[in-house]
Amino acid sequence: MWARPDYRRLPWWWCALSGFLTVLGWLAVFSATADLDPDGGWGREATLQALWWLIGVLAWLCAIHIAPAWWRAVAWPAALAGTALMLAMLALAGTPLVPRIKGQANWIVIGQLRFQPVEFVKLATVMACAALASAPHFSARSLVHCAGLLLVAGIPAAIIAREDLGSALTLGPMALAILLVAGMRWHWLLALLLGVALSVAAAYALLPREGPKAYQWRRLDAFLRPEQYALAEAYQTERAKHAIGSGQWLGKGWMQGEQNRLGWVPEKHTDLIFAVIGEEGGFLVSALCVALFVIWCWAGLAAAAHAPSRWGTCFIVGFVGLVGGQAAINLAVALGLMPVTGVTLPFVSYGGSSLVACWLGLGICVSLHATRQSAAGR
Numbered sequence: 423m424w425a426r427p428d429y430r431r432l433p434w435w436w437c438a439l440s441g442f443l444t445v446l447g448w449l450a451v452f453s454a455t456a457d458l459d460p461d462g463g464w465g466r467e468a469t470l471q472a473l474w475w476l477i478g479v480l481a482w483l484c485a486i487h488i489a490p491a492w493w494r495a496v497a498w499p500a501a502l503a504g505t506a507l508m509l510a511m512l513a514l515a516g517t518p519l520v521p522r523i524k525g526q527a528n529w530i531v532i533g534q535l536r537f538q539p540v541e542f543v544k545l546a547t548v549m550a551c552a553a554l555a556s557a558p559h560f561s562a563r564s565l566v567h568c569a570g571l572l573l574v575a576g577i578p579a580a581i582i583a584r585e586d587l588g589s590a591l592t593l594g595p596m597a598l599a600i601l602l603v604a605g606m607r608w609h610w611l612l613a614l615l616l617g618v619a620l621s622v623a624a625a626y627a628l629l630p631r632e633g634p635k636a637y638q639w640r641r642l643d644a645f646l647r648p649e650q651y652a653l654a655e656a657y658q659t660e661r662a663k664h665a666i667g668s669g670q671w672l673g674k675g676w677m678q679g680e681q682n683r684l685g686w687v688p689e690k691h692t693d694l695i696f697a698v699i700g701e702e703g704g705f706l707v708s709a710l711c712v713a714l715f716v717i718w719c720w721a722g723l724a725a726a727a728h729a730p731s732r733w734g735t736c737f738i739v740g741f742v743g744l745v746g747g748q749a750a751i752n753l754a755v756a757l758g759l760m761p762v763t764g765v766t767l768p769f770v771s772y773g774g775s776s777l778v779a780c781w782l783g784l785g786i787c788v789s790l791h792a793t794r795q796s797a798a799g800r
Contacts, residue, residue: 423488423489423492424487424488424489425487425488425489425490425789425793426487427486427487427788427789427792427793428792428793429792431728431791431792432486432788432791432792433721433724433725433787433788433791433792435721436718436721436722436724436725436784436787436788437482437784437788439714439717439718439721440718440769440780440781440784442714443711443714443715443718443768443769443770444475444769444770444777446699446711446714446770447471447695447767447769447770447771447772448468448471448472448475449676450691450695450698450699450702450770451465451467451468451471451691451695451771451772452465452468452677453676453677453679453682453683453698453702454467454682454690454691454695454698454772455467455468455691455772456468456677467691467772470772470774471772471774471777473774474773474774474777474778475777475781477774477778478777478778478780478781478782479781481778481781481782481785482781482782482784482785482788483785484785485782485784485785485786485788485789486785486788486789486792487789488786488789489789489793490731490733490734490789490790490793493549493737493786493789493790494549494553494733496549497546497549497550497552497553498550498553500545500546500549500550501546501547501549501550501574501578503546504539504542504543504546504547504578505543505577505578505581507539507543508539508540508543508578508581508582509581511527511528511530511539511585512527512581512584512585514527515527515585518531519531519532526585526586527585528540528585528586528589537774537775538773538775538776539775540582540586540589540775541589541775541776541778541779542775542779542782543578543582544589544592544593544596544744544779545741545744545779545782545783545786547574547575547578547579547593547596548596548600548737548740548741548744548783549737549786550574551571551574551575551596551597551600551736551740552600552733552736552737552740553733554570554571554574555571555600555601555603555604555732555736556604556731556732556733556735556736560604561605562601562604562605562606562607563605563606563607565610568601568606568610571597571600571601572597572601574597575593575594575596575597576593576597578593579591579593579594586764587763588751588763588764588765589765591747591751591763591765592744592747592748592751592765593744594618594747595743595744595746595747595748595750596740596741596743596744596747597740597743598611598614598743599739599740599742599743599747600736600739600740600743602739603726603735603736603739604736622642625638625639625642626639626642626643626646629642637655640654640655641655641761641762641763642761643655644656644659644761644762645758645760645761645762648660648758655762656762657688658688658689658693658694658755658762659755659756659758659762660758661681661686661687661688661694661697662687662694662696662697662755662756662757662758663756663757663758664681664686665679665681665682665686665687665697665698665700665701666696666697666700666701666708666756666757667700668680668681668701669700669701669702669703669704669705669708670704670705671704671705671706672704672705672706673700673701673702673703673704673706673707674701674702674704675702676702676703677702678702679698679701679702680701681697681701682697682698682701682702687701689764691771691772692764692766692771692772692773693752693755693764693765693766693767693771694755694756695766695767695770695771695772696708696711696752696753696756696757696767696770697756699711699770700756711770712753715746715749718745718746719742719745719746722738722739722741722742722745722746722787723738723739723742725738725787725788725791726738726739726742726791728791729790729791730791730793731790733790734790734791737786737787737790738787738790738791741783741784741786741787744783745768745769745780745783748765748766748767748768749767749768751763751765752765752766752767752768752771753767768780
């Protein structure tokens, strides 16, 4: 189970970028939650975020010393267990163990401890998809094999979507990234993207406009006509856009953003953390944040290209697709470029489950990249 990685092969720059994003996120969380009164102090969220980062780094440290062959061996059991857990959470939704928080049953609550299993289920799904794509019999030029991999990602995504559409959407870029690196034909990708676009158009046309499920249609309509929903479905995006725009070029300064400090931005330390960054750091820091994610993805793909096994390459690319896709969704929502859906900004937003899962996934990637071929498997 245990292996010693080649420390000379560790992608230190990739890890350093992850740390820089986490520091940037902690500063934004601090600004969003700190009490500026004389008797105030650190917000509870900022304190917890620092603790979760410590736990995440410990998980990263453990992960890089676990043999890649072990990670591959547990890929399918972990994916099956994750799917079963999500089904159990659906069955227990609304109970004290899985209460509805802000209308969604996404958390398991045990005493004072609250965590979001979907973040780790997504990692398990990446492992299963990578294991399938790296199997000897798998061919990304076979339509049946590609459909099989999409099914492996699609089953947990369909279950997750019942309570958390945003997290379900992140599995799409992950699966496509693995298929592309495995050799899927480009015209199949274009056909798939066209199918997604047509599905969204059909959903807008066919979703009920009245009744308990009308909110799904209203979210799509709010994206097309935000001015009609400025105080309802489009409220979050409109407030985020206003905060980001008010930062102008250089921002208002750390902890000086009125939209942030006066509470005008909803979910400002989680889903809309980028609004805090944009208001207080301006275009300069906002562009830096986006650039860091782009460079982070490039560094991850570079690590994947030098992984000693096909399994390692597929997992690293899948993890990059997962994190990069989630970041793109979060930023697009904050900027009003897609309908509102709740996902965290990886490494940046407040949330213990998200932060620990990101660092754990990074640790697995480092293990697959830096462990010698003899321990890496195929």
